[in-house]
Amino acid sequence: MLPLSEKVIQLDVDVESPIDAIRIAGDLLVKEGKVEQAYVEEMVKAFHELGAYFVIAPGIALPHARPDQTVKEVCLSLVRLKEPIVFGHAKNDPVKLVCAIAGVDKKAHIQMLRALASILSxxxxxxxxxxxxxxxxxxSVVQQS
Structure with a gap:
């Protein structure tokens, strides 16, 4: 089962940029003590350096950074945007759903990506x-999976 709770789900959020969306999704994890603020900054840095590689399907972004000591436990947040926003992906823009993910190691990270992808696909x-x-x-939808 994915590590998701109502505390890390926000719906119909207004954002002005992809960075806002990434920060909001990441800050939910910080607020719950799952990651340190430095992890959120690494997600933003990855977006600046690598672009919208994490926009994995039409309308869906999974911002993340490399697993490191700033991740306290495997976690996930889900933010549904009020209005879709362009992240800069050639095929999958605009984005409506932003799911920040963090793994404590590469294996946990990949397992969570697979589980989330199976739901979102x-x-x-x-x-x-x-x-x-x-x-x-x-x-409820996520837990039924």
Whole structure:
């Protein structure tokens, strides 16, 4: 099961830029004590240096940084944007769903990516997440997987 709780889900968030979206998703993890602020800065740095490589499917971004000591436990946050925003990906813009992920090591990181990808690649589940009225409904969709 993915490490997701209602505390790290925000819906219909207004953002002005991809950096805002990354920071909001990362700050949810900081607030819950899952990662240090330095991890959020590494996610932003990765975006600046590597571009929108983490926009993995139409409308879906999975910002992350390398696993390191700033990650206290495997974690995930989910932010649904009020209005889709352009991240700069040739095929998958604009982004509506931003899921920040952090793994304590490479293996945990990849396992979480796979689990999340299997949920987000299911058109029915993705539609339910995009249409959910509250964080509890999103969590229910994720936990059913």
């Amino acid at each position: 299911d058109e029915v589940k993705l539609k339910e997440i995009l249409e959910a009225e509250n964080a509890g409904q999103v969590l």
